[in-house]
Amino acid sequence: MDFKFTEEQEMIQQAAKDFAERELLADVIERDDNAIFPKEHIKKLAELGFLGMMTDPKYDGGGMDTVSYVLAMEEISKIDASVSVVMSVCNSLVNWGLETYGNEAQKEKYLKPLARGEKIGAFLLSEPEAGSDATSQRTTAEDKGDYYLLNGTKNWITNANSASTYLVIAQTYPEKKHKGINAFIVEKDSPGITLGPHENKMGMRSSDTHSVMFNDVKVSKENRIGEDGFGFTFAMKTLDGGRIGIASQALGIASGAFERALKYSRERKAFGTEIFNHQSVAFKLSDMAVKIENARNLCLKAAWLKDQHLPYGTASAMAKQYCADVAMEITTEAVQIHGGYGYVKEYHVERLMREAKLTQIYEGTSEVQKIIISRSLLK
């Protein structure tokens, strides 16, 4: 066992930290307040190669391992989870899905510009009535011979407006249930696609979330990913890796809030001394530190398993559930340590608390993770 990071991993961690502090911190509160998508910030992040950091260099990616990705996600998420969610969707859902299951022509046409960060991707699975229960897809992809015809509505789509490339999950053979589901590469500007209004969210407000409506959208047969009926497996396999991204995002939100709470506790005085010297505060910070260490280890373990090409589905579910729940706890405590200052926007922790909540919900709720974990106990 070796807990030491490589020099490259440390370099990536530092690069992400520098980027977040230099490029994201200054206007993160303003963007969150006004729900402004971080377009220029994402452009710079893409230029540094973070959006395709794990994709094989053969397809113009950075060729970095999943451990590096976790380290980078944590650093970006400490400052701005609305930016790191773009990074997560691009890296671990869209790019990974295309690289692993797409054919060479699809990779050439769609993966390369995504890996170079010239284009952004989105993953369209959730529906108004199919969130946690991904098997009940209502969006249909009717086989018309030369093409598929897509109809239906997708909900809560991250990057819906900013993405150029959609990966869409839809039902081709309803009678076959989840075995009739397919996955498609759909260009966002295809005729028949319309977007709902920007969702006015509690947190991650500057992330670009919309519903997406498909009305007789023609998708070429060559844009189907994998064999006919492979869509559900594709979605589940892709989400296995996606959970590592969101787990490390939750970890970053937690450690960002912890670092701020620790700093504040050493500056703020009450009863004649820094509040860190009060045991009630010091013990809170001690508990937070232990939980963050656990959370980080779970993320890194899942990432390490993935890098070793070992099964990581259960490990990533454990990481996602634990990190998200811990992020909620720690950000709440960070607000408490800040007292009244924690409740105002200037000190960032209230925003981190709002962001933490989403990590318990999207890409599989904490409860769904428990389904995955508990089922694995019986295997």
Place this chain on the structure above:
Amino acid sequence: MKILVCINNVPDTTTKIKFVNNTAFDSNGVQWIINPWDELALTRAIEIKEAQPSEIENITVINVGLAEAEATIRKALAIGADNGIRINYDAKDSFAVAYQLAEYIKKENYDIILCGIESSDYNGANVGGMLSEILEFPSVSSISHLDIKEGKLILKREIDGGQETLSTQLPFVGIVQKGITKEPKIPSMRGIMTARTKQLLVIEAASCESLTDFIEFELPKPKAACKKIDPENVRELVQLLHNEAKVI
């Protein structure tokens, strides 16, 4: 043109400085970085190369130090230097660094040699000046602007009430101040990935007599608590400055 950027390996600027028995710097747990001024010099060199690739043939980074400096050299390669050199020598003072650099540079043909104006470890601000003297190369200090136009170097530096524009013959030693570029460059994923394929040459040091010995290190005394005095009460302020601080 060939550019050589001299980089020092220094403790991160937020490091809590500790000593072993007050005779040596305690490097345990210290994170090492490229000296911030050197990093700015390197960033500017890369910016010029990116903007005018035909003008710049190569950017080399060089360090005088031991093996632990190699992570810092590799970061410089990730940022965009083409190759790196480490002169294997544990220098105790600026002269030793300048001497070792000069011995190497004499044998090569660099056109532009860049150094940060000072180093954030000992802040001696000596190496650039000493290097140009030993090499008998022209040098310009406190450069806050460096560019190449039509094959000629344009240098600027801040002076009282304005800015001075200079040109110089090559080879020259440029001693770089803040302002030379906006911010140090963050390495890209591609840069980090290709750093491993770039050459990092370790060369043996020239024989050099050590002119310095460390006798004792001492931390500055902790700052005394701040006393606040009512602006109306000037008499008390004067008394304190006279009797307690003994500055007037």
